[in-house]
Amino acid sequence: MWEVMSDPQSSLALPVTRLTRRKTLDQVTAECQSHDLKRTLTATQLTLLGVGATIGAGIYVMTGEAAADYAGPAVLVSFVIAALACLFTAFSYGELSSTLPVAGSAYSYAYVSIGEGAAWTVGWLLLLEYGISCAAVASGLSGYATSLLSDLGVHVPAALSQSTFQTVLSGANLTLTVGPRLDFVGGLAVMIVTALLVRGVQESARVNAVIVVIKVGVLFVFVGFGLQAMHAAYWHPFIPQSEGGFRYGLPGVFRAASIIFFAYVGFEAVSTAAAEARNPRRDVPIGIVLSLVICTAVYILVASVLIGIVPYRELGVADPLAIAVNAMHEPWLALLIKVGATVGLCSVLLGLLYGQTRIFFSMSRDGLIPAAFSRVHPTLRTPWIGTILLGILVAIATATMPLEVISDLVSIGTACAFGIVNFTVIWQRNTRPGITRPFSVPLGGITIGGFWIGIAPALGIAFCVIMTLPLCIDLLRALGNGNPLPAILLGIYIVIGIATYFAYGRSHSRMAQAPFDAD
Known part of the structure; x- marks a missing residue:
């Protein structure tokens, strides 16, 4: 199994061999049966988990930015483009989760199909998607909570509601400033959610269901009153004339889609719950696809009303729904929106925090990160130590870091992870055509030279590329305009990921001491 290690002529091949060592389906099946997590989640709870993790900053913040700066009323088309990118990937998630009902989501799928190197890459990208964006969401929550408390007569000083580091845009340059500040509100929110996740997944699912009903209900109230305040003239021109670059026109529509893409990533959290679903092979695909469809419908409905109430150029603010409510002259509705x-x-x-803990759970069981992240509480049946550690790290990041600067980086990481998921379906179909697939990607496929290429996963990869290109172009433009901060952050993140794997993951991997499939 490890003959290459004893061959002195193989020293150059060894690192590649380690990067391509794969788990077998038997190993994955055994892991599915041996974990200590509690299987309690139903299809309905999984769907609500996806809706709960998706509808948030995307509708409350990013819709306004995408419309004002890039697409105008055509932001509705941007929503459809981003939804299609996610839908084809959702189909791929559905097939893989029905075949491999494991907790690690895309990380585990890549480990079986492509190898350890790809699995680590996906796991590191998912940390960017879940862990970092989790801190960004907590930062946004802090802003809304502080404003709400102020309306209720409770003043929270800026020193306790803003991060230690702040970004300042001066011309084309983005610089960091530091001050005696700490986003205590955002950090506290993270620790409260962490405590709930430690308590149990069933309890978390019940609380999430209540929250989803409340927030979707509030959005429908907004739509109901907003329909009476819409102005048809605000919809014209539907696609504003291009002003150069990605500002309006067709390029702006796609740039807006790449921003909105960030708003959809929460649906993937459903796939991380496979180890705790009652019937993962059936319920996880249902939860993934259904939550995505529901969120898309809500997004488009709310965005349609928002654009009809306020001229799109005025929506580039942190709280576009609040601007719309002010235009409707309904003070009580403004409070309800907050x-x-x-x-x-x-x-x-x-x-998001739930998804990250389950991905770390799987990576820890594989030895790629410390064992503390996979230690399950004997009574609560949750990975409690890992959840607490991750909660503390996210709380610290929320309290100190200017995380709004990395939303584009999160979208890049997510698109790359999604692309690997789609490729994994094609790989699995060609290398293991005979395994049972309770859910299969639709639209069929074509065979070229004996190699099967699925239409749905191929479209998923294409849309991920479409989502990534505007982001990469803007990243390069910022670099050329003397704003290297986003590129520096991305470079630092990549270097840390590579160094962590070679310093710890490669040598501690359980596959280093076990037979592996390197075919």
Whole structure:
């Protein structure tokens, strides 16, 4: 199994061999049966988990930015483009989760199909998607909660509601400033959600269900009153004339889609719950696809009303729904929107933090990160130590870091992870055509030279590329304009990921001492 290790001529091949060592389906099946997590989640709870983790900052913040700066009323088309990118990937998640009902989501799928190197890459990208964006959501929650408390007569000083480091845009340059500040509100929200996740997944699912009902209900109240205040003239021109670059026109529509893409990533949290679902092979695919469809419908409905109430150029603010409510002259509705945003972002926080703990659970069981992240509480049946450690790290990041600067980086990481998931379906179909697939990607496929290429996963990869290109172009433009901060952050993140794997993961991997499939 490890003959290459004893061959002195193989020293150059060894690192590659380690990166491509794979788990077998038998190993994955055994892991599914041996974990100590509690199987309690139903299809309905999984769907609500996806909705709860998705509807949040995307509708309360990013819709306004995407419309004002890039797409205008055509932001509705941007929502459809981003939804399609996620839908084809959701189909791929559905097939893989029905075949491999494991807790690690895309990380575990890549480990079986492509190898340890790809699995680590996906796991590191998912940390960017879940862990870092979790801190960004907590930061947004802090802003809404502070504003809500102020309306209720409770003043929270800036020193306790803003992060230690702040970004300042001066011309084309983005610089960091530091001050005696600490986002205590955001950090506290993270620790409250952490305590709930430690308490148990069933309890977390019940709280999430209540929150989802509240926040979706608030959005429908907004739509109901907003329909009476819409102005048809605000919809024209539907696609504003291009002003150069990605500002309006067709390029702006796609740039807006790449921003909105960030708002959809929460649906993937459903796949991380496979180890705790009652019937994962059936319920996880249902939860993934259904939550995505529901969220898309809600997004488009709310965005349609928002654009009809306020001219799109005025929506580039942190709280576009509040601007719309002010234009409707309904003060009580403004307060309700803030309640919905604060409560709603709590469920996003819960879904993202839950997903990250389960991915770390799987990586820890594989030896790629310390064993503490996979230690399950004997009574609560949750990975309690790992959840607490991750909660503390996210709380510290929320309290100190200017996380709004990395939303584009999160979208890049997510698109890369989604692309690997789609490729994994194609790989699995060609290398293991005979395994049982309770759910299969639709639209079929074509065979070229004996190699099967699925239409749905291929479209998923294409849309991920479409989502990534505008982000990468803007990243390069910022670099050329003397704003290297985003590129530096991305470079630092990549270097840390590579160094962590080679310093710890590669040598501690359980596959280093076990037979592996390197075919």
